[in-house]
Amino acid sequence: MSATALGQLLPLFIAVPLLSAGLLVIAGDRRRLHRAVLFGALGLVTAGGLALGVRSLDGSVLAASLGGWPGGIGIGFAADMLSALMLVLTSALTIVGAAFAYGSRVANSQYFAPLLLILIGGVNGALLTADLFNLFVFIEVMLVPSYGLYVLSANRREPLRRVDGARLYVTLNLLTSTILVVGVGFVYGLTGSVNLAVLAGAAVADTRVAVAAGMVLFALSIKASVVPLHGWLSWAYSSTSPAVTGLFAALHTKVAVYALYRVYSVLYDGDPRLLPVLLVLAVATLVIGALASVGEHGVRSILSWQMVSGIGGILVGLGLSTRLGLAAGLFYLVHHMVAMGCLLMATGAIEVRYGTGRLADVQGLARREPLVAAAFFVGLLSLVGIPPFSGFVGKLMLVTAGLDAGRTVTVGLVLAASLVSLWALLRVWDAWFWGEPTAPHGHRERLATAALPIVGAAATAPAPSGRGSSTDEERTESWASGETLGPPTGVLPVTVDPDEDVTRSRIPFRLAAPAVVLALATLALGLGGQALWTVTDVAAQGLTDPSRYIEAVLHP
Amino acid sequence: MMPFAYDWSLAGIDLAIGLLTVAALVSAYRIVVGPLDADRAVSGDLLTFSALGMLVLFGVRTDNGWTFDLVLIAAIVAFLSGMSLARALTRGKR
Amino acid sequence: MTIALTVGMLTFGAFYLFSKRELLRVILGMVLLGHAANLAIIAAGGTDRRALPFVGAADVEVQADPLPQAFVLTAIVIAFAITVLLLALAVTGRADDAVATPGEARDPLEQAASDARFPRAERHAAAGRIARGRAGRRTGVRP
Amino acid sequence: MDAILTVVGSVLVVIGALVFVTAGLGLVRFPDPYTRISAVGTAGGVGMILIVVGALLLAPGVAALVKVALIVVLQLGSASVATMALGRSAYLTGVPMSPGHYDELAEDTPGREGGRPAPRLPDMD
Amino acid sequence: MATHTHGDGTVDLTAGTASALSWPWRWLVFWCWYAWALVTSSEAVIKDLVTPGDQARSGIARVRSNCRTDAEVTLLSALITLTPGTLTLGTRRAGAVGEEDGDPDARRLLYVHGLYAEDADALRAEIHDMERRMLHAMRKTGVA
Amino acid sequence: MLLLSLLLAIAAVGASWPFARLLGRDAGWVLALPLLAAAGVLVSAWTGGVRTETHPWIPAIGVDLDLRLDGLALVFAMIVLVIGAGILAYSSRYLGADRASSRPHTFYLLMTAFAASMLLLVLTDNVVVLFVAWEFTSFASFFLIGRSGDHARDPAIRTLLVTVGGGLALLAAVALMGVRAGTTSLTGVLASDIWADPAFTTTVAVLLAAAAFTKSAQFPFQAWLPDSMVAISPVSAYLHAAAMVKAGIFLLLVFSPVLAGTPTWSALLIGSGLITALLGAVSAIRRHDLKGLLAYSTMSQLGLLVTAIGIGTPVALTAAIVHTVAHALFKSALFMLIGVVDHEAGTRDLRELAARRVHMPVTGTAIAVAALSMAGIPPLFGFVSKEGLLDAALHTPGPAWLPVLVTAGIAVTSVFTVAYSGRLVLGALGVWGPSPAGAAHRWTADRGDEVHEAPPTFWGVPVLAAAAAVALGLMPGLLDTPVSHAAQAASGEEVHAHLALWHGVTTALLVSAAVIALGVLLVLLRGPVERMASHAGLPFSALDVVDEARHRLIGIGAVVSRASGSLAPRTHLLIPALVLAVLAAVGVATVGDLPAVVGQPSRWHDWVLVALVGAGVVATIRAKTRIAAMVVVGVVGFGVTLWFFTLGAVDVALTQLLVEVLTVCVMVLLLRRLPARFSTEPAPRKTQAVLTATLAGVAATVGVLAFTGRTSMSEIAHYYLTHSYKEAGGTNVVNVILVDFRALDTWGEMTVLGATGLTVAALLLNRRPTPPQPSAVDMRSPLAHVRENLVHIRVFGRIFGVLIILLSLVLLLRGHYEPGGGFIAALVAGAGYAMLYLAADSDTARQLRWPYLALIGSGIALGTVTGLAGYLTGKGFLGAAGVKVFGYGLSTTLAFDLGVYLAVIGLIVAAFSLLGPEHPADEGGPVPGPDPDSPAASEAEAPARTTPTAREEATR
Ligand code: NA
Numbered sequence A: 001m002s003a004t005a006l007g008q009l010l011p012l013f014i015a016v017p018l019l020s021a022g023l024l025v026i027a028g029d030r031r032r033l034h035r036a037v038l039f040g041a042l043g044l045v046t047a048g049g050l051a052l053g054v055r056s057l058d059g060s061v062l063a064a065s066l067g068g069w070p071g072g073i074g075i076g077f078a079a080d081m082l083s084a085l086m087l088v089l090t091s092a093l094t095i096v097g098a099a100f101a102y103g104s105r106v107a108n109s110q111y112f113a114p115l116l117l118i119l120i121g122g123v124n125g126a127l128l129t130a131d132l133f134n135l136f137v138f139i140e141v142m143l144v145p146s147y148g149l150y151v152l153s154a155n156r157r158e159p160l161r162r163v164d165g166a167r168l169y170v171t172l173n174l175l176t177s178t179i180l181v182v183g184v185g186f187v188y189g190l191t192g193s194v195n196l197a198v199l200a201g202a203a204v205a206d207t208r209v210a211v212a213a214g215m216v217l218f219a220l221s222i223k224a225s226v227v228p229l230h231g232w233l234s235w236a237y238s239s240t241s242p243a244v245t246g247l248f249a250a251l252h253t254k255v256a257v258y259a260l261y262r263v264y265s266v267l268y269d270g271d272p273r274l275l276p277v278l279l280v281l282a283v284a285t286l287v288i289g290a291l292a293s294v295g296e297h298g299v300r301s302i303l304s305w306q307m308v309s310g311i312g313g314i315l316v317g318l319g320l321s322t323r324l325g326l327a328a329g330l331f332y333l334v335h336h337m338v339a340m341g342c343l344l345m346a347t348g349a350i351e352v353r354y355g356t357g358r359l360a361d362v363q364g365l366a367r368r369e370p371l372v373a374a375a376f377f378v379g380l381l382s383l384v385g386i387p388p389f390s391g392f393v394g395k396l397m398l399v400t401a402g403l404d405a406g407r408t409v410t411v412g413l414v415l416a417a418s419l420v421s422l423w424a425l426l427r428v429w430d431a432w433f434w435g436e437p438t439a440p441h442g443h444r445e446r447l448a449t450a451a452l453p454i455v456g457a458a459a460t461a462p463a464p465s466g467r468g469s470s471t472d473e474e475r476t477e478s479w480a481s482g483e484t485l486g487p488p489t490g491v492l493p494v495t496v497d498p499d500e501d502v503t504r505s506r507i508p509f510r511l512a513a514p515a516v517v518l519a520l521a522t523l524a525l526g527l528g529g530q531a532l533w534t535v536t537d538v539a540a541q542g543l544t545d546p547s548r549y550i551e552a553v554l555h556p
Numbered sequence B: 001m002m003p004f005a006y007d008w009s010l011a012g013i014d015l016a017i018g019l020l021t022v023a024a025l026v027s028a029y030r031i032v033v034g035p036l037d038a039d040r041a042v043s044g045d046l047l048t049f050s051a052l053g054m055l056v057l058f059g060v061r062t063d064n065g066w067t068f069d070l071v072l073i074a075a076i077v078a079f080l081s082g083m084s085l086a087r088a089l090t091r092g093k094r
Numbered sequence C: 001m002t003i004a005l006t007v008g009m010l011t012f013g014a015f016y017l018f019s020k021r022e023l024l025r026v027i028l029g030m031v032l033l034g035h036a037a038n039l040a041i042i043a044a045g046g047t048d049r050r051a052l053p054f055v056g057a058a059d060v061e062v063q064a065d066p067l068p069q070a071f072v073l074t075a076i077v078i079a080f081a082i083t084v085l086l087l088a089l090a091v092t093g094r095a096d097d098a099v100a101t102p103g104e105a106r107d108p109l110e111q112a113a114s115d116a117r118f119p120r121a122e123r124h125a126a127a128g129r130i131a132r133g134r135a136g137r138r139t140g141v142r143p
Numbered sequence D: 001m002d003a004i005l006t007v008v009g010s011v012l013v014v015i016g017a018l019v020f021v022t023a024g025l026g027l028v029r030f031p032d033p034y035t036r037i038s039a040v041g042t043a044g045g046v047g048m049i050l051i052v053v054g055a056l057l058l059a060p061g062v063a064a065l066v067k068v069a070l071i072v073v074l075q076l077g078s079a080s081v082a083t084m085a086l087g088r089s090a091y092l093t094g095v096p097m098s099p100g101h102y103d104e105l106a107e108d109t110p111g112r113e114g115g116r117p118a119p120r121l122p123d124m125d
Numbered sequence E: 001m002a003t004h005t006h007g008d009g010t011v012d013l014t015a016g017t018a019s020a021l022s023w024p025w026r027w028l029v030f031w032c033w034y035a036w037a038l039v040t041s042s043e044a045v046i047k048d049l050v051t052p053g054d055q056a057r058s059g060i061a062r063v064r065s066n067c068r069t070d071a072e073v074t075l076l077s078a079l080i081t082l083t084p085g086t087l088t089l090g091t092r093r094a095g096a097v098g099e100e101d102g103d104p105d106a107r108r109l110l111y112v113h114g115l116y117a118e119d120a121d122a123l124r125a126e127i128h129d130m131e132r133r134m135l136h137a138m139r140k141t142g143v144a
Numbered sequence F: 001m002l003l004l005s006l007l008l009a010i011a012a013v014g015a016s017w018p019f020a021r022l023l024g025r026d027a028g029w030v031l032a033l034p035l036l037a038a039a040g041v042l043v044s045a046w047t048g049g050v051r052t053e054t055h056p057w058i059p060a061i062g063v064d065l066d067l068r069l070d071g072l073a074l075v076f077a078m079i080v081l082v083i084g085a086g087i088l089a090y091s092s093r094y095l096g097a098d099r100a101s102s103r104p105h106t107f108y109l110l111m112t113a114f115a116a117s118m119l120l121l122v123l124t125d126n127v128v129v130l131f132v133a134w135e136f137t138s139f140a141s142f143f144l145i146g147r148s149g150d151h152a153r154d155p156a157i158r159t160l161l162v163t164v165g166g167g168l169a170l171l172a173a174v175a176l177m178g179v180r181a182g183t184t185s186l187t188g189v190l191a192s193d194i195w196a197d198p199a200f201t202t203t204v205a206v207l208l209a210a211a212a213f214t215k216s217a218q219f220p221f222q223a224w225l226p227d228s229m230v231a232i233s234p235v236s237a238y239l240h241a242a243a244m245v246k247a248g249i250f251l252l253l254v255f256s257p258v259l260a261g262t263p264t265w266s267a268l269l270i271g272s273g274l275i276t277a278l279l280g281a282v283s284a285i286r287r288h289d290l291k292g293l294l295a296y297s298t299m300s301q302l303g304l305l306v307t308a309i310g311i312g313t314p315v316a317l318t319a320a321i322v323h324t325v326a327h328a329l330f331k332s333a334l335f336m337l338i339g340v341v342d343h344e345a346g347t348r349d350l351r352e353l354a355a356r357r358v359h360m361p362v363t364g365t366a367i368a369v370a371a372l373s374m375a376g377i378p379p380l381f382g383f384v385s386k387e388g389l390l391d392a393a394l395h396t397p398g399p400a401w402l403p404v405l406v407t408a409g410i411a412v413t414s415v416f417t418v419a420y421s422g423r424l425v426l427g428a429l430g431v432w433g434p435s436p437a438g439a440a441h442r443w444t445a446d447r448g449d450e451v452h453e454a455p456p457t458f459w460g461v462p463v464l465a466a467a468a469a470v471a472l473g474l475m476p477g478l479l480d481t482p483v484s485h486a487a488q489a490a491s492g493e494e495v496h497a498h499l500a501l502w503h504g505v506t507t508a509l510l511v512s513a514a515v516i517a518l519g520v521l522l523v524l525l526r527g528p529v530e531r532m533a534s535h536a537g538l539p540f541s542a543l544d545v546v547d548e549a550r551h552r553l554i555g556i557g558a559v560v561s562r563a564s565g566s567l568a569p570r571t572h573l574l575i576p577a578l579v580l581a582v583l584a585a586v587g588v589a590t591v592g593d594l595p596a597v598v599g600q601p602s603r604w605h606d607w608v609l610v611a612l613v614g615a616g617v618v619a620t621i622r623a624k625t626r627i628a629a630m631v632v633v634g635v636v637g638f639g640v641t642l643w644f645f646t647l648g649a650v651d652v653a654l655t656q657l658l659v660e661v662l663t664v665c666v667m668v669l670l671l672r673r674l675p676a677r678f679s680t681e682p683a684p685r686k687t688q689a690v691l692t693a694t695l696a697g698v699a700a701t702v703g704v705l706a707f708t709g710r711t712s713m714s715e716i717a718h719y720y721l722t723h724s725y726k727e728a729g730g731t732n733v734v735n736v737i738l739v740d741f742r743a744l745d746t747w748g749e750m751t752v753l754g755a756t757g758l759t760v761a762a763l764l765l766n767r768r769p770t771p772p773q774p775s776a777v778d779m780r781s782p783l784a785h786v787r788e789n790l791v792h793i794r795v796f797g798r799i800f801g802v803l804i805i806l807l808s809l810v811l812l813l814r815g816h817y818e819p820g821g822g823f824i825a826a827l828v829a830g831a832g833y834a835m836l837y838l839a840a841d842s843d844t845a846r847q848l849r850w851p852y853l854a855l856i857g858s859g860i861a862l863g864t865v866t867g868l869a870g871y872l873t874g875k876g877f878l879g880a881a882g883v884k885v886f887g888y889g890l891s892t893t894l895a896f897d898l899g900v901y902l903a904v905i906g907l908i909v910a911a912f913s914l915l916g917p918e919h920p921a922d923e924g925g926p927v928p929g930p931d932p933d934s935p936a937a938s939e940a941e942a943p944a945r946t947t948p949t950a951r952e953e954a955t956r
């Protein structure tokens, strides 16, 4: 098939998930069907992404102008190595995340599969579009199902914090989208186009465009949680269910980062005047994320801050904007998605089965859950950049690129932050994995105060109708009044057997498997760093010299 | 500055727009001061109707061919907004 | 000038409402901000040409720019959808639709949540460890 | 002919606008919500159709005539229905009437036969 | 059958004998009358508004309506409401005060808020006048 | 060949777990074999020169498995492998026989992994892989310490933090060298000309020294070593005597050829080395725990090694290498032997041992021999190495005072070395000092008085190591060749070492004699010395510093985290306002003259709208009740609608109007669940809010003024206006853009609406909304009767209903040519639904139950299928085509618009159906359903989470 004809197939990356979603909604609550269609569609997308990646290895770009309109008139779609890489990653991680969600039963809802499919359709659109306004639209297509997934975990047995988190998440994203769309509008007002290829270099040529497009970068930075707009993430991400946090971690901030890379590469043509600012913000994000991570007491808060810190690391690559720096940043991006996913799913499995996300509540899991512990530790090693895992190659290349560009302070802070991150994660390891296995601490008090009826009901369905004491309000109140109760991680209640054998594993394999898979993946990406580096290098080349991308979009 | 040339055939419209603006601002005042939510709701109604009137007059003034289409739809939905306000007073009680 | 002022006022109102405790006011702020954004986008197409963008309705040179209109139409509908969702969220949760900040002790629930994030006992313990300094340290060699 | 239409149309829209101003004046001057509601109901119905019909005369056309006819019917209906709903809600939620010379509705309300208006609720203002 | 007027001013209307052919004419006449009624009642309101002080003697009257269908009662209520100085607050279906609500055969009671009527009876009379004119125009054979 | 050796070590790692599972602690014997084999391979591979091999890993970034065997590597590899093998063998008796408590599988896994990492470290010729191996050793050590139990957790973490911190310095150095030299080959880096740049050299020197200091426990990073003594004896013997701490020494030696003589390097190494040597030695003579004593001794000896490397002359480097070997032998022997004593006696405290009768002839003798070697007593190997150190110190290059200082430092250290060696021997033999009665009593009561000799399988290995000290002391020439090659590698110069016990009467010998004499004196005066030493000491320990840093970091972290705001949206929403203001300020500062304004963007009647919107905004922010706020926001919406209308955006105005009203309708549904009034804010907060909002408002105004109205019509707008009819067959250009030119946007938007419907359903079917607030309605009033009082709207609604349906269809069909289209038509239909809702007798009336999920699903599906149909037209996805149906031209865009229509209605219906009634789950009574995440839920197939009615309703 010709490149033009192939390019016309790009919208299928969105059409397949969305059509699946629509049909599943019509089909109603048929779980087996939902599961099969979900994984089938995700598998198709991953396979398509891989094919796209193989095709892009020589730096070529597939493009289309939709609706058969000339380039620049219709909405432009384009896939280069960067898009392909992100497509594969996001869909592959979504498969793992969805598997975890099914393991943790968040996916029991009939809304789960359709929402997730729409989400992935939005992600794919955002990754493929070469049009600023269309980017806004697809970011919305990503966001709205995300709100849905968020609230799915806020059912009536969950604490109020889930709703509070959803409120924060939705309002913040709405504000951000508004800023984004105004930025796009201003860019149109100044240049008469929203097509990335038409806009290539416009921000260098006209300072006004640079400021207007600065609004776009600004909005994307909020979504990516760049300092000083970082605060929301740890609150919002730690307030939903572990499965949802896992999915979001892989998708949202990373798509925002992708867009930052793309827009800066094309619209600003890598303008060196802004690089110091970008670098300062990136490093600040990196350091603040790492520091805040040490100060937390809930595992998902710790990990959320690590996510922020990781964004900083990824953006250091953009702040350098050399080919080496961009390749390193992208490598770090891939690594961070995988390693973070591994950690979130390992701790998520524990949170789900032990009913708490607090450091103080659980211990001795290295012996009780060796598989999950191993996965966690691999994730930890990888995240702080210890060989032979992917994080090592990522950090090494980031440091090398930084030194290559003469940014020694940056490099110093990158290294220092990784030590702080190590300390933050070691706290989790120390508290949760070492020591003698016991029953979760916070749990008995919780049982004693409020959750007992729920546990009873869960064990002996159908329950009596008078389950008044299990309302959120009352539970939350008891949680609020009890000093010993943990934060509402929302995975309570877990059945507690007083004669529980505390050395017997509680986590079934299906729940541990996602973390293990990702642990193996981060190992493979470290050992097989050659292949990934080749890919990110091609992607970085496309960013430093976007001419082929621009040409393809203008003349698909 | 362009020389001031006023089209007197628009005088009635402009005067009406001015009067409607006055009515609208008065309604806004009543909305702020209340004192009852019923006062606010009824002032909201008047403000809505004033805006609707302005819509008609602006449409004629700018020679907008779709003015009456818009007003037709607006007449329908403005009614819903008024009904909703009434229902809001009773906290949803029908 | 007129449209710029309008956008400015709407933005002012929006951010003023963002500082409020109640989610409903925040939502209304979002509605205002949405108006501001939409007007700004329309303005980006120019407010000098105001003739309807219908083929044959007027001379092309005086017709309003249709593209920002299409953008705004899309944006309005998306914002409407999300507003509906926010409204649903506003009644799902606390009876008072507010979430207090940790500094405000008036909301006991929120206070509890923030304490849970930074448990007092643990804070004190950590502070104590720092204060005690060397007094409490072992050499690490097995006794 | 055009000039006549313009003059008549202008007069109609101005009268319509005056109805609105009257209603606005009512909002300020009338003592209680019932009277204010009454004033606004008139404006929304009568004032609006005056303006719409005036506008039709200023920009005449066959299609416009059909639309205006529809608008007139709908506007009269919708304005009055909405106004009645508002008045009913106000009474149901105990909005006081001032000065209130007679109230046969209160007589028909069990427990309120004395005709006194319902007490004002604390969260109503 | 003659029109029966109760002590409180309530009027019972009976089927009229007008020709169906005159129906459009009656219809037109009624609307003209109503337009004029709007003008006169507006005058009272405007006079009240622009002169200092308060001439209003507001109150709520119960009107035993002669409307038979939902459409008739809706139209009457709307006309009352559109008229400056009067406002329909609600309806009730009952034979008399104190009877059970909801008897589908019972006549409707309208509760009307009036601004310038001397007392409830005066307001009732005003409404009955409008009702009679309206029904006469709306029904094929009018009312007596 | 070199790879084979590495693979053998890795094979040991692979075999460790299964063998330990199979054989328990005895696996140590078996696992020693591959290490010895690896050593054999290396010896046979060694030709005397430099041997290299390359195996690719990530060649793209220069990270490859380049291996290199030179003299230095050989010496260190032998230490790692031979002593490693010995310690594994020793472990097979040291570990407890009970597998559950001693967990031999994890132990052997980590020990062999450690050996393999060390081997990689010394064999690699790639600086990156050097770092990799370096980090491996840190983590192996972390786990080996940490597995010792709860009391080991803190020490393990401290050790890891310190060593990984050093690792980061190494990484920085590695990257710096790689970037500068353009190669990551160690040989290449050492041979490159980058070292001519003094600034670079200094930087790398500092980084490498920092890395080595952390690993080799040099001041100021010495704290972790004694801390890590919580690990069991084999671990201490290997990691903290023979192997891990030697990694730092190895690193320093590897880079000596290029860094020796650099002032910074010398100053750092000599300074830190001497301080550590003295600090360790002084601390050692105070210890009662013999293992603790050995730990401080190790610190001290490593200090001496670092000092020697800092001196940097070939002689000094030779001495350092020799002493490394000597130290590895005697220190591993001592750790193991003290382990034997501990094992047999149940204590390592010399006060407790003094209360016992220790009958351990072999072990005691071996301890004495090894300790005397440590003390540098002839004719043991330790004497040979000590002589070399003193000799090197006496010839320290630099100012004249330096040799004196260094020699004095080494000599004083050596005096204390003799003293603590004596303390060790006497302590282990149970003859140290007076016996504390209490301790004696306790031990007598518990275990009996006598300590017996261990079996030969236990003491065999350490005794061999001690014997080696004797053998090498008597025949030091055995090491001449390897040491010469090693020193050559370390110094970069030709070295011919001649090790001998007797060099004649040299200054070094005299110093040695004095040292021994003073040392013996200290042993003899051990009572007063111990009392004095117990008073001496630093006011704080380095551990306190590490701990303080750790906990302060937690505090700082908590502050940073708290500074991130809260779950309340407001902080997060206001920061963007400030950033916007900054952006505007930057724009004003950087953007120069603006192009002229095109045409006349403002008309006088615009001011009416400004006033209207302004009044609405003021009213909004002053609104005190929720109804008031809702009303005025509706008013602002009407103002904005008028704005759109006057600007020629009639479709937009229509949409805005409909959206505005529908929003109000939905808002009403929830107002009953919320309190009537808003809360009030304190004045300072208001001021702050006004300030922030003003900044944002000004920024927005400036933005619109600067960025809009200054260009003529864009080319693309011109294209759309002129091609809409010709190419897409529609006259409503905006609609043509929506369904054809940019249909993809609309497709996404439709999906957004559908997804919102799903989200609202997911939320409200799963979570109970807050209950309605008490209504103020007087239920006794005749007006409270619903059916009678809804008569008006019911009658009116019948007319409206028909009209709305017609209108909606007309708008849908004509959208391509006149104002309308899928969105507007659907919003009108939504208004119709709202009217049905308002006119219905109850919230759940029959006529309100529309299948919103089916609407949403079919909307999304239809839109997508229409898009796919575009492929049939040859225009690709969403390509539009006209179809003739009964002779009437129909475009596929109409089908697309219909999809939009369905999705929009779906959302509106979902919102009303779900927000309107009481919570659907409440209708059929509470439906418990197990927690989705709970184990209980996984056992029983989860029952329906919502009531059947709610679900039926949703899917019907
Ligand atoms: Na996000």
Ligand code: NA
Binding pocket: D037, D038, D039, D041, D042, E080, E081, E082, E083, E084, E085, E086, E087
């Ligand atoms: Na009236």
